[in-house]
Amino acid sequence: MSRRAVQSRIARTAESLFVAKGFEETTVDEIAAAVGMSQRSFFRYFSSKDEVVLDSLERLGEDLAARLASRPPGEPEWDSLRRAFDPVVERFGDPVLRSHDAAIQRIIDGSPRLLASYLCRLERLQRVLTEALMERAGDGADAVVLRAMVGGAFACLHASAFPTIEDPEAFGPCLDRTMAALRPVAAR
Amino acid sequence: MSRRAVQSRIARTAESLFVAKGFEETTVDEIAAAVGMSQRSFFRYFSSKDEVVLDSLERLGEDLAARLASRPPGEPEWDSLRRAFDPVVERFGDPVLRSHDAAIQRIIDGSPRLLASYLCRLERLQRVLTEALMERAGDGADAVVLRAMVGGAFACLHASAFPTIEDPEAFGPCLDRTMAALRPVAAR
DNA sequence: CCGGAAGTGTCAGTGGCTGTCAATCATTGC
């Protein structure tokens, strides 16, 4: 059985436990026992308990970065960022994925510890996207402004995700509206 | 001796240890011993090891919120946010405070664990500032857009802080430049 | 059959953090 498959099995088991008992209240020992392995082996597949929850986010991040890199060079950065967010909007379209993601989000919001790790990953992701934009813009670019722009775009994404937990289909339009309102004057 | 004074003594002692040995490499036992108290007592003054480092940020946050609340109601939100950041710019002006803050920042960046907690606090602070803006704007306000705007302003602050670690006096102008470039079209 | 490589379990240990309890100290009311 491949490493990925085992990770996926652990993640599914762990998430159901988290939903049932809460993140902090579920020990690594319990997860390992539920999967049928030792605690030590759990840590061979995930470097921390947080990782189990945030692992899926990692892959989504790679997707965003690839999207952004493939946008046409002449396009205003703000629009490229909006298009890079398309995979997220798409996920919200699928009801199965959506309810799963909502569960994950509830787990994250329920634990300050986990929320902190989550924000840390977003931060790293923003750094990656900023570098992608920097490369595209060449030497004449203002690194600070680009960095802030990526942060601003993520703020729109983040803010739009909040109220959309109840209202399924509204995420895309809400993101469009927010990013239109926040569009920087510098984005031609 | 007042609670605040003890906290301050612990914080000073701990920070010097962190600078000398690194955050992760310094145990709470060591800090407690250096201050001359039991580990149990340390946790009566700070709820976690992170807290020691991030405590000062808490008070700065309150300052920002107060500044924002005292801005004239008619002022565009973006400008109010910029003015709310003035205390931060001022801190950068004082060389003593600046070098202290730089040390703190280096400690934070050196530990993923601590960086995560730090970002979590920034998140909470943003929520507070958003609520302040909401109150001011009244019922007609778009909560999502306001939330995103606060996030965007913080992104400017964050981005401006980065390159300014070496170049002392440039923080204020850099922040102005970035916030001018990112100014939302919605901000009249 | 042998070699190592990869995956696993066991065990012991570290460090952050919490609950509990008893001792101490300051405050208050008499």
Next chain:
DNA sequence: GCAATGATTGACAGCCACTGACACTTCCGG
């Protein structure tokens, strides 16, 4: 003065995330 009371503390025990070391199995190429 003094006793009751409440806050502060230290000592101790314990939980849990996480790590290092080592032994064992399985599987595969030679």
